[in-house]
Amino acid sequence: MHRALQAHGWTSKFLVEHPQRMLEDYEFEQVVIPSYQGCLRGDGWWGGDGSSNLCTAVVDAVFEEAPDLVVHDVVVHDAVYAAAARCGIRQVLIARPRADVSDVGAWVVRHAPAVDTVFQLGEPSLRDVRGGVIIRGTDDVLRTPEAxxxxxxxxxxxxxxxxxxxxxxxxxxxxxxxxxxxxxxxxxxxxxxxxxxxxxxxxxxxxxxxxxxxxxxxxxxxxxxxxxxxxxxxxxxxxxxxxxxxxxxxxxxxxxxxxxxxxxxxxxxxxxxxxxxxxxxxxxxxxxxxxxxxxxxARPTAVPAGAGPDGAAQIAGYLSTQYAGTPTGRSEYERGASTFLGRRFVVDERVLVPRRKTELLARTAIGAVTERPGSTVVEIGTGSGAVICSLAAECGDAAEYAATDISADALEVARLNAKALGVDRRIDFRQSDLLDGVDRVPDILVANLPYLSSETSLPPEVRAEPRVAVIDATAGLLPALFRQLRARDRRPATALFEFDPERIPELTAAAHDIFDGENMTTTVHRDEKGLARVVQLTWA
Structure with missing residues (x-):
């Protein structure tokens, strides 16, 4: 599997219970994570003598490198799963037939819902979706004979x-x-x-x-x-x-x-x-x-040259097309679901698929609510509702929540997600163009509005997403929101905006120009790759 991924330009690291001689033979990088009682999700039969705290510390150190993908082999380790879900890292499971698991899709939905896709070995014709989890059958994986x-x-x-x-x-x-x-x-x-x-x-x-x-x-x-x-x-x-x-x-x-x-x-x-x-x-x-x-x-059996399954190449090929780089919409639309801050959200062609990069916006907003309990929070352009629903789920009664979107279809999806997460009674959803439908300026304003100016450079899967959620041809949405806010008699304590990293200076300049003379400070938050991603405006 590792060599099949290498053929597509991936590098990989193995997390193992104990040092593996096979990995040493191939000079593959491996990190030992201690096992402990109940360290595998959904499997009470597994145990060990290691410390769960030590295991978590080792896994967290590995995840500081910000991997793009976690591949679980047969079993799902709790500390690895939890760290990947917390960091918004995509997760897949390579599954074999197991005597104790009759329905792997149902098992994943119950025990590991942040897993996106299950590759079921030995069933190449299988294609299914169970509870938002894609089940893809592949041929079995066969080690290549050496000379x-x-x-x-x-x-x-x-x-x-x-x-x-x-x-x-x-x-x-x-x-x-x-x-x-x-x-x-x-x-x-x-x-x-x-x-x-x-x-x-x-x-x-x-x-x-x-x-x-x-x-x-x-x-x-x-x-x-x-x-x-x-x-x-x-x-x-x-x-x-x-x-x-x-x-x-x-x-x-x-x-x-x-x-x-x-x-x-x-x-x-x-x-x-x-x-x-x-x-x-x-x-x-x-x-x-x-x-x-x-x-x-018995009479010997002749085996044709080159015979044997090629499941590793099939899995690596799928991962290279569906999971390489920034997650986009094709596989999520096929599955009908996406993961954001460790929670599963319904997605379809009516909404933009929530991106991992947007989790920085959500986490920054959660921090703002934590510092200012009792606040009112409004998200402009909520789409699938991933950000506002995550806020309501994380912060609970610490704030009052509302969200707007110009698309009635998107609001329908957002309401479905709020209901699925049990936060539908906390969030007031409204159809509105920017601030038009917001009566009172909130304490905390959050927005991730379209900021791409052209479709020409977009990959096909992004072009399949709603144009209204992706393209701002005139680059005027956020300045228009700033001007609406300037016309109000009140300012939020904090306003948070995700934007194109290359155009962050342009956005901050527009903010200072429109709010000229006001006691406003600007803070830029960077993602794990060091890219400027979120602009925070704060009024004294």
């Missing part, structure tokens, strides 16, 4: 025994059973066995007397192809193992590992129940021995 194998000129049959997954808990018992099964099989002749332990094996195992010659290999690096030149593979049926055996046509005996994170029984039956060359077995030595004999006796 290096284990074998040189050893006698045949050549047998590899490996637990997969680096040798996690419970694999000592499996390895002992596999070796005993090989000792019970009297028809192996000149067989040679390589036993792969894995870097994390901490359990003991017994080597029976009378088995075939055995070489114990503590660790095989990730670039070594275990199946190249192998006549029989005996292993636990983990995700990667199943994919590689299925694609390569190698004789194998596979045992379902006891894991909640994968539906290994289901996957093994789906791939191999009708295949004699791959035998499914329990970990009982007698049953394993019989399965070994059947697998070796």
């Amino acid at each position: 290096t194998g284990l074998w040189t000129d050893e006698p045949r049959p050549r047998i590899v025994v490996s637990p997969g997954g680096g040798g996690h808990r419970g694999t000592g018992e499996f390895l002992t059973a596999a070796l005993e099964a090989l000792a019970r099989t009297g028809t192996l002749g000149t067989a040679t066995v390589q036993l792969i332990l894995g870097p994390y094996l901490r359990e003991s195992l017994r080597v029976p007397v009378g088995g075939p010659p055995l070489t114990v290999v503590p660790y095989v690096d990730a670039k070594t192809d275990l199946l190249r030149g192998t006549d029989l593979f005996i292993g636990l049926g983990g995700y990667n193992t199943v994919q590689e055996v299925a694609a390569r046509g190698v004789a194998a005996v596979l045992v379902s590992a006891r894991r909640a994170v994968d539906d290994q029984d289901g996957r093994l039956r789906r791939f191999f129940e009708q295949t004699e060359q791959v035998q499914l077995s329990s970990a009982a030595p007698a049953e394993l021995a019989a399965a070994i004999q059947r697998a070796l006796a």
